[in-house]
Amino acid sequence: MSFDKNTVNVEGLVTLAPHYRADKASVTFDISSNYELKGVQKNVIIPIVSYGETAKAVLTKLTQGTKVYIMGMLRRDKEGNLIIAALEVLVEE
Incomplete structure (x- = not known):
């Protein structure tokens, strides 16, 4: 299986699960119009695996x-x- 490394x-x-962890969250999202990935439906829930302390800090406050x-x-x-x-x-407050 090939990974898609394109920036999106x-x-x-x-949407937070009861077992939510500081470094992981799920977001129900729309893929931007200029990006398509075969087999991916819009409005699906996908986990976020954050890189760096800034992203982690933001994700903990969601x-x-x-x-x-x-x-x-x-x-x-x-x-x-x-x-x-x-x-x-x-994040839009």
Whole structure:
């Protein structure tokens, strides 16, 4: 399975699971119009695996329903699940 390393901009609403961890969150998002990945539907929930302390700090403060904009890499993990490796996370308060 090949990983897609292209940078992607996504936006959406945060949905936190009860077992939410500081370094991981899920966001229901729309893939930006200039980026398409075969087999990926819009408005799906994909975990964010953050890079760097800044992204982690932002992710720890997310609350249910927060609007989030992410710039990062959309790729698949070893199990084939889609994840976002976040390079930058912007939160709309």
